[in-house]
Amino acid sequence: MQTSHGEEPLRSLSRLLGFRPEDSNTIRLHQDKLLLRRDVLGKEFYWYLLKNPETSALLPAMEGRDLDRLISQQMDYFEGVVSEPLTPMQAEKVVALGQMHHRLGVSMVWVAGAYERYLSHMLGRLNDAHYPDEVRRPLTRAIRKRILLDMLLQLQGFQQSIQAEAELQHRHMLDMSRMYATLSGVSLALIHARSREELFHSICSTCVEKGGATYAGISWIDTATNRLEYKVFAGPQSTDFIRQLSRALSLDPDSPYSRGPTGQAVLTMMPQVVNCCETEPAMAPWRAMFEREGIKSLLAVPLFMQGKVVGTLTLHSRTLDFFDIDKVSLVQTMASEIGHALERQDALDRSSRAEARVRYLSDHDPLTGLPNRQNMQALIQGRIEQGDDGEPVAVIALAIDGFHQINARLGHEGGDLILCEAARRLEQCLADTGRVGRVGAARFVIATSFIDRLEGLLDRLLQVMREPAECLGQWVDVRSSCGVVVGGREDCDAATLLRRAELALARAKEAGGNQYRHYDQRMDEEIQRIHSLRTAFADALANNALELFYQPKIDLRSEMLQGVEALVRWKRQGQFVSPGEFFPAIEHTDLMRELDWWVLRQALKQITAWRAAGHVIKVSVNLSAMTLKQEGFLAGIELLLASYPAAAGLLELEVLESVSQKEAEQVVHKLERCRRLNISIALDDFGTGASSLVHLQQLPFDTIKIDQSFVRVLLEAPGNEAIIHSMVAFARYTGRQLVVEGVESKAIWERLLELGCTLGQGYAISRPVPAEALIEWVLWQQAGSNINISYIA
Numbered sequence: 001m002q003t004s005h006g007e008e009p010l011r012s013l014s015r016l017l018g019f020r021p022e023d024s025n026t027i028r029l030h031q032d033k034l035l036l037r038r039d040v041l042g043k044e045f046y047w048y049l050l051k052n053p054e055t056s057a058l059l060p061a062m063e064g065r066d067l068d069r070l071i072s073q074q075m076d077y078f079e080g081v082v083s084e085p086l087t088p089m090q091a092e093k094v095v096a097l098g099q100m101h102h103r104l105g106v107s108m109v110w111v112a113g114a115y116e117r118y119l120s121h122m123l124g125r126l127n128d129a130h131y132p133d134e135v136r137r138p139l140t141r142a143i144r145k146r147i148l149l150d151m152l153l154q155l156q157g158f159q160q161s162i163q164a165e166a167e168l169q170h171r172h173m174l175d176m177s178r179m180y181a182t183l184s185g186v187s188l189a190l191i192h193a194r195s196r197e198e199l200f201h202s203i204c205s206t207c208v209e210k211g212g213a214t215y216a217g218i219s220w221i222d223t224a225t226n227r228l229e230y231k232v233f234a235g236p237q238s239t240d241f242i243r244q245l246s247r248a249l250s251l252d253p254d255s256p257y258s259r260g261p262t263g264q265a266v267l268t269m270m271p272q273v274v275n276c277c278e279t280e281p282a283m284a285p286w287r288a289m290f291e292r293e294g295i296k297s298l299l300a301v302p303l304f305m306q307g308k309v310v311g312t313l314t315l316h317s318r319t320l321d322f323f324d325i326d327k328v329s330l331v332q333t334m335a336s337e338i339g340h341a342l343e344r345q346d347a348l349d350r351s352s353r354a355e356a357r358v359r360y361l362s363d364h365d366p367l368t369g370l371p372n373r374q375n376m377q378a379l380i381q382g383r384i385e386q387g388d389d390g391e392p393v394a395v396i397a398l399a400i401d402g403f404h405q406i407n408a409r410l411g412h413e414g415g416d417l418i419l420c421e422a423a424r425r426l427e428q429c430l431a432d433t434g435r436v437g438r439v440g441a442a443r444f445v446i447a448t449s450f451i452d453r454l455e456g457l458l459d460r461l462l463q464v465m466r467e468p469a470e471c472l473g474q475w476v477d478v479r480s481s482c483g484v485v486v487g488g489r490e491d492c493d494a495a496t497l498l499r500r501a502e503l504a505l506a507r508a509k510e511a512g513g514n515q516y517r518h519y520d521q522r523m524d525e526e527i528q529r530i531h532s533l534r535t536a537f538a539d540a541l542a543n544n545a546l547e548l549f550y551q552p553k554i555d556l557r558s559e560m561l562q563g564v565e566a567l568v569r570w571k572r573q574g575q576f577v578s579p580g581e582f583f584p585a586i587e588h589t590d591l592m593r594e595l596d597w598w599v600l601r602q603a604l605k606q607i608t609a610w611r612a613a614g615h616v617i618k619v620s621v622n623l624s625a626m627t628l629k630q631e632g633f634l635a636g637i638e639l640l641l642a643s644y645p646a647a648a649g650l651l652e653l654e655v656l657e658s659v660s661q662k663e664a665e666q667v668v669h670k671l672e673r674c675r676r677l678n679i680s681i682a683l684d685d686f687g688t689g690a691s692s693l694v695h696l697q698q699l700p701f702d703t704i705k706i707d708q709s710f711v712r713v714l715l716e717a718p719g720n721e722a723i724i725h726s727m728v729a730f731a732r733y734t735g736r737q738l739v740v741e742g743v744e745s746k747a748i749w750e751r752l753l754e755l756g757c758t759l760g761q762g763y764a765i766s767r768p769v770p771a772e773a774l775i776e777w778v779l780w781q782q783a784g785s786n787i788n789i790s791y792i793a
Contacts, residue, residue: 216233
């Protein structure tokens with residue numbers, strides 16, 4: 001006996017809830033009283049529709065009759081829950097209702113809320129009936145279990161619909177993965193095939209083995225007879241099918257065989273898709289043959305050489321609706337690449353294949369087919385030497401910004417597709433105005449002699465690279481940076497031009513990317529200066545030739561010391577080197593981490609020494625995002641604190657506001673751990689970053705330091721007062737401290753007090769001073785002397 005689809009879920013859920021036939025009998029016995037006051041339930045349901053965000057926006061658009069009908073239908077359904085027995089067939093309908101709700105976008109939370117109001121209504125009717133306890137209690141349990149059972153059946157429908165949708169998406173992803181694998185395999189075939197026949201066999205085999213097609217064939221136009229002939233066919237060994245299919249190809253417009261997908265692909269020069277061969281009228285001549293082979297879908301794409309159709313790539317599938325828009329697009333791309341490959345092979349066939357192959361592999365990038373670094377350098381050198389005196393050559397180094405993130409997201413296969421797309425765009429952009437080569441993982445070099453069009457070319461390059469690229473079913477934002485140099489025979493050679501273009505590219509990337517920079521001689525001078533400075537600083541750090549200075553932070557009202565900021569000083573050849581000079585040289589190197597740990601150790605050591613001398617002074621230390629992201633940061637900080645226990649509670653870490661949102665997400669848990677170690681956290685240089693509110697919400701700061709660039713011009717730029725005033729209110733509301741930097745005059749000091757700022761630092765208070773001088777300053781201040789009187793205007 002065949003069972004209903006609803007029988008098993010009904011049995012399982014009934015057993016789970018303990019819902020028995022006698023519970024249904026109990027409910028039906030009292031259904032007349034339970035179903036009273038339908039109008040009240042209708043009003044409650046209307047009120048639920050009105051107050052719930054999922055449905056409130058829909059009500060104004062509904063006419064009164066539609067709304068009445070909706071509420072009436074819902075009341076009928078709820079009354080049926082009480083009055084009608086829950087059979088397997090009825091359970092199947094409830095499951096189907098849950099599936100429908102999911103497809104319509106109704107959430108289970110909304111459905112559960114509706115059931116909750118219905119249950120509340122039923123229990124209210126039960127209380128109004130004034131049943132004795134021996135009747136009311138079992139009736140209450142029965143109603144609860146019956147309504148919960150109905151809701152769980154709907155939930156099961158939700159789950160089934162979600163699972164079906166997931167399976168559909170999974171099948172689509174598998175299909176697309178196969179098609180992308182096919183595209184990758186075809187790309188390799190385009191590179192490695194040594195003859196046209198080998199290329200065709202590789203393409204057709206790849207379409208069947210990786211792309212999921214049942215048959216794949218490449219047909220070719222015989223120009224002498226104007227007929228189509230299959231050159232290669234891959235798939236199950238069915239010689240009779242292939243023979244019949246070949247006979248049924250025609251380009252004669254009067255022949256019914258020309259109206260099929262393959263003939264029409266040639267005649268219209270457009271892809272032809274048939275996703276149901278049984279119902280497509282144009283497939284009548286092939287219908288019986290396809291039925292025997294089980295072919296249900298077919299795709300024919302024209303192949304082009306030199307702008308003319310020369311044949312077709314035809315795929316057959318035993319799956320209905322196999323060729324969706326994504327697959328068609330991929331096969332079109334494949335056919336385009338096949339056409340380009342055929343054109344290249346046609347040119348290579350005019351010379352020795354073996355020699356051309358060796359030369360090609362030695363001079364070109366195997367992935368994109370572009371010239372490699374060696375080839376481009378020779379090409380640039382040739383242009384320099386062959387040009388007239390004074391005729392310059394422009395060399396452009398172009399890099400895809402953040403390519404490692406694209407590889408991490410899409411894998412190397414996806415990264416390769418992006419590189420191929422980038423190469424295609426660059427070649428298309430250049431046309432005949434220059435040459436492009438691939439010289440690194442995500443780097444290209446362009447050479448052009450059209451110097452008068454250079455700025456326009458640079459703008460076009462960035463624009464075409466900026467357009468999103470579709471890859472592996474995802475849209476990828478592609479950004480790039482360029483460095484450009486112009487030189488000629490009198491200036492330098494190709495190697496020097498390439499190096500200078502790379503140097504200018506580095507400056508463009510440092511400036512944020514998605515832009516270009518021209519080479520300037522000062523870049524060479526700057527790079528040499530930076531390397532020299534970096535080497536000298538490494539020696540200074542290794543030989544303990546650095547010193548910490550300390551700048552006081554005070555209460556602007558009482559002028560009492562609240563803490564100090566540790567600032568590193570490097571004395572070189574008798575003079576201090578400005579931090580603004582050596583920090584850029586080390587900030588993206590391991591020296592930055594080494595410096596951070598050195599400063600932390602020295603600061604904790606100094607706190608301990610001061611405490612031993614009776615001075616309890618809190619010290620703030622600037623910490624780079626590089627050090628915070630270091631894997632062993634927490635272990636290192638815990639070890640340092642254990643080495644200097646007297647410094648507990650007197651260390652504050654200052655994090656720059658310019659730290660990126662991604663970096664913030666990486667370090668937030670570390671900062672929380674530091675706070676549990678009794679280390680304060682300060683947001684430094686507030687107002688200089690691009691996402692201040694994000695950081696204020698995201699990171700666990702105890703203190704906010706307003707950057708001195710806001711404070712120094714406070715009196716000349718009144719607009720800054722509004723910012724400072726709002727930050728004072730924010731700090732007070734959130735319980736954070738607010739410190740203003742750049743207090744450099746008495747007038748600014750007084751205005752800050754008027755704005756509500758109570759903590760500050762700056763030259764009007766004190767310059768950064770050595771540790772021993774700080775104690776003298778503290779004693780002098782405690783004695784009642786005016787603070788730093790020489791700096792007060």
